[in-house]
Amino acid sequence: xxxxxxxxxxxxxxxxxxxxxxxxxxxxxxxxxxxxxxxxxxxxxxxxxxxxxxxxxxxxxxxxxxxxxxxxxxxxxxxxxxxxxxxxxxxxxxxxxxxxxxxxxxxxxxxxxxxxxxxxxxxxxxxxxxxxxxxxxxxxxxxxxxxxxxxxxxxxxxxxxxxxxxxxxxxxxxxxxxxxxxxxxxxxxxxxxxxxxxxxxxxxxxxxxxxxxxxxxxxxxxxxxxxxxxxxxxxxxxxxxxxxxxxxxxxxxxxxxxxxxxxxxxxxxxxxxxxxxxxxxxxxxxxxxxxxxxxxxxxxxxxxxxxxxxxxxxxxxxxxxxxxxxxxxxxxxxxxxxxxxxxxxxxxxxxxxxxxxxxxxxxxxxxxxxxxxxxxxxxxxxxxxxxxxxxxxxxxxxxxxxxxxxxxxxxxxxxxxxxxxxxxxxxxxxxxxxxxxxxxxxxxxxxxxxxxxx
Numbered sequence: 001x002x003x004x005x006x007x008x009x010x011x012x013x014x015x016x017x018x019x020x021x022x023x024x025x026x027x028x029x030x031x032x033x034x035x036x037x038x039x040x041x042x043x044x045x046x047x048x049x050x051x052x053x054x055x056x057x058x059x060x061x062x063x064x065x066x067x068x069x070x071x072x073x074x075x076x077x078x079x080x081x082x083x084x085x086x087x088x089x090x091x092x093x094x095x096x097x098x099x100x101x102x103x104x105x106x107x108x109x110x111x112x113x114x115x116x117x118x119x120x121x122x123x124x125x126x127x128x129x130x131x132x133x134x135x136x137x138x139x140x141x142x143x144x145x146x147x148x149x150x151x152x153x154x155x156x157x158x159x160x161x162x163x164x165x166x167x168x169x170x171x172x173x174x175x176x177x178x179x180x181x182x183x184x185x186x187x188x189x190x191x192x193x194x195x196x197x198x199x200x201x202x203x204x205x206x207x208x209x210x211x212x213x214x215x216x217x218x219x220x221x222x223x224x225x226x227x228x229x230x231x232x233x234x235x236x237x238x239x240x241x242x243x244x245x246x247x248x249x250x251x252x253x254x255x256x257x258x259x260x261x262x263x264x265x266x267x268x269x270x271x272x273x274x275x276x277x278x279x280x281x282x283x284x285x286x287x288x289x290x291x292x293x294x295x296x297x298x299x300x301x302x303x304x305x306x307x308x309x310x311x312x313x314x315x316x317x318x319x320x321x322x323x324x325x326x327x328x329x330x331x332x333x334x335x336x337x338x339x340x341x342x343x344x345x346x347x348x349x350x351x352x353x354x355x356x357x358x359x360x361x362x363x364x365x366x367x368x369x370x371x372x373x374x375x376x377x378x379x380x381x382x383x384x385x386x387x388x389x390x391x392x393x394x395x396x397x398x399x400x401x402x403x404x405x406x407x408x409x410x411x412x413x414x415x416x417x418x419x420x421x422x423x424x425x426x427x428x429x430x431x432x433x434x435x436x437x438x439x440x441x442x443x444x445x446x447x448x449x450x451x452x453x454x
Contacts, residue, residue: 040057040060040086041055041063041084041085041086041087041093042084042085042086043055043082043083043084044082044083044084044085045068045080045081045082045083045277047083048167048168048169048275048277049081049165049167049168049231049274049275049276049277050081050082050083050277051067051068051079051080051081051082051277051278051279052065052066052067052068052080052081052082053066053067053068053069054066054068058096061091061092061093061094062093062094062096063093063094063095063096064096064098065080065082065095065096065097065098066098066099067079067080067097067099067100067101068277069101070273070276070278070279070280070281070285071273071276071278071281071282071283071284071285072281072283072284072285073278073280073281073285073286075101076101076278076279076280076281077099077100077101077279078100078101078102078162078232078279078280078331079162079231079232079277079278079279080097080113080160080161080162081159081160081161081162081165081277082159082160082161083157083158083159083160084151084157084158084160085156085157085158087151087153087154087156087158088151088154089151089152089153089154090150090151090152091150091151092148092149092150092151093148093149093150093151094146094147094148095146095147095148095149095160096144096145096146097144097145097146098136098142098144099142100143100145102331102332103143104331104332105133105143105145105331105332106331106332106333106334106403106404106405106406107131107133107145108133108332109334109405109406109429110128110405110406110429111125111131111163111404111405111406111431112125112126112127112128112130112131112147113125113126113131113145113147113160113161113162113163114126114160114161114162114163114164115149115158115159115160115161116158116159117153117156117157117158117159118155118156118157119153119155119156120156123161123164123165123434125431126147126149130147130148130149131145131146131147132145132146132147133145133146134146162232162404163234163235163329163404164234164235164238164434164437165234166234166237166238166274167274167275168198168268168271168274168275170237171201171237171267171268172199174241175188175201175203175267178244178248181248183248184208185205185206185207185208185211185248185258186203186204186205186248187203187204187205187211188201188202188203189201189202189203189204190202191266191302191305191306191309192301192302192304192305193301194270194271194272194282194283194301194302195272195282195283195284195299195301196271196272196275196283198271198272198275199271200266200268200269200271200301200302200305201266201267201268202264202265202266202309203244203263203264203265203266203267204262204263204264204265205244205247205248205258205262205263205265206220206258206261206262206263207255207258207259210258210259210262211262217262217318217319219260220259220260220261220262220319221260221261221262221319221322221323221452222261222262222263222264222313222319222320222321222322222323223261223262223263223264223321223322223323223324223325223448223452224263224264224265224266224310224321224323224324224325225240225243225263225264225265225266225324225325225326225327226265226266226267226269226306226325226326226327226383227239227240227266227267227268227269227326227327227328228240228267228268228269228270228274228327229269229270229288229289229303229326229328229383230270230273230279230280230287230288230289230328230329231270231273231274231276231277231278231279231280231281232273232278232279232280233328233329233404234329235329235402235403235404235432235437236327236328236329236402237267237268238434238437238438238440238441239327239400239402239437239438239440239441239444240265240267240327240441241438241441242437242438242439242440242441242442242443242444242445243327243441243442243444243445244265244267244441245438245441245442246441246442246444246445246446247263247445253445253446253449254445254449256449256453257445257448257449257452257453260452260453261448261452262319264309264313264321266302266306269288269302269303269306270282270288270302271302273288282300284299286299286300288300288302288303289326289381289382289383290381290382291303291381292306292307292381292382292383292385292386292387293380293381293386295307303383306383307386307387307390310324310387310390310391311390314390314391314392320391320392320395321391321392321395322391322392322394322395322396323355323395323396323397323451323452324383324384324387324391324395324396324397324398325398325399325400325444326383326384326398326399326400327400327402328399328400328401328402329401329402329403329404330401330402330403330404331404333370333401333403334367334403334405334406334407334408334429335365335366335367335370335402335403335407335408336359336363336365336366336367336400336401336402336403336407336440337366337367337368337370337371337372337400337401338355338356338359338371338372338398338399338400338401339371339372339373339374339384339398339399339401340352340356340371340372340373340384340396340397340398340399341373341374341375341384341385341388341397342373342374342375343373348394349373351394351396352373352396354396354451354454355396355398355447355451356368356371356398358447358450358451358454359443359444359447361447361450362443362446362447362450363440363443363444363447365407365430365440367407382399383399384397384398384399400444402432402437402440403432404432405429405431405432406429406430406431406432407429407430407432408428408429408430409428409429409430
């Protein structure tokens with residue numbers, strides 16, 4: 001593969017629609033093996049998690065790409081994942097994503113899309129010099145992300161994505177592999193079914209003695225972990241994999257943690273959105289992370305089931321969940337950081353800071369400065385806020401955010417990483433990889449070991 005700097009655009013594209021059309025869009029409207037112009041490239045996004053609404057040939061070497069909106073939600077246009085074939089040897093092309101709905105993006109900091117091909121199946125980030133993110137004056141306030149690519153093998157099919165994909169099928173294969181290990185400290189159950197009748201998994205991880213009927217759990221705690229309520233935030237699944245591998249491992253820290261804690265884990269909260277190639281919404285166009293206050297079983301069965309589970313566990317109290325961590329990925333900020341709730345009680349706020357400080361001591365990409373505790377009204381329907389009313393009053397509730405892109409190679413004096421205090425301009429970013437995301441999960445597990453062991 002080789003790359004080049006994109007030249008000036010050949011022509012100004014049409015204006016981006018400012019409001020949703022009058023009709024309701026169908027569930028899936030992806031490009032299905034459609035060619036652009038005679039003897040042109042053939043685009044296809046008709047596969048799991050695929051997303052591409054339209055590809056337009058601007059010139060023989062330039063294509064405008066339109067992201068398909070989330071199903072039944074025209075406002076969300078971020079995630080893309082498509083394949084290209086019918087290429088020629090050393091064919092150089094400029095691709096421009098012209099209708100993204102979010103201007104604040106890690107593309108401003110140097111993030112690039114990822115690519116793989118049938119003969120090179122491992123995902124790679126495109127080099128920074130091949131990607132440009134800029135404001136297109138012809139589109140009023142619209143931003144365009146352009147990248148160049150040189151196709152080097154006409155026999156290959158090439159896949160491009162916003163970032164590293166992680167599909168529902170991949171998760172099911174991974175969980176199936178865990179079950180075949182025959183681990184006595186892992187239980188896999190079905191928490192609920194989605195509206196499209198897909199399985200929402202619930203994992204229970206703890207020492208076998210804690211899972212026996214009538215076990216003495218007086219000194220055992222309970223923690224709830226989840227990920228992928230926003231389907232396009234794929235880094236969260238890699239972090240979850242790394243965390244699961246740590247919790248299921250045979251290190252002394254993992255064994256001790258299983259003795260002390262019963263983990264209830266939902267590794268993918270929004271399977272329908274993941275399969276449809278949505279960025280933020282369910283198959284009904286709802287942001288499920290705004291539905292935790294009053295979820296309805298017939299509209300948000302996944303969220304309804306989580307709230308019901310935590311309510312029952314809290315009421316039963318043997319033990320009640322006192323730790324909540326929901327994994328996300330952030331489109332605009334670098335680093336790893338936490339969100340939490342603001343409390344009036346000073347003692348509760350002090351307890352709230354314990355886990356972030358421990359995580360900062362373990363993770364050199366964690367930023368204390370970006371960690372924020374708040375009570376914003378706009379977040380009232382999130383799991384982090386709404387489940388305060390369900391869980392134990394002293395429960396520590398967090399959202400973990402990891403960047404879609406990178407962390408600056410500038411370390412704070414007292415541990416942790418900080419991208420805001422006196423970095424070089426621009427800072428030397430270290431891009432996350434799939435492996436690095438999994439390492440983040442393992443690091444979170446080690447921090448939990450210290451947190452629950454203290």
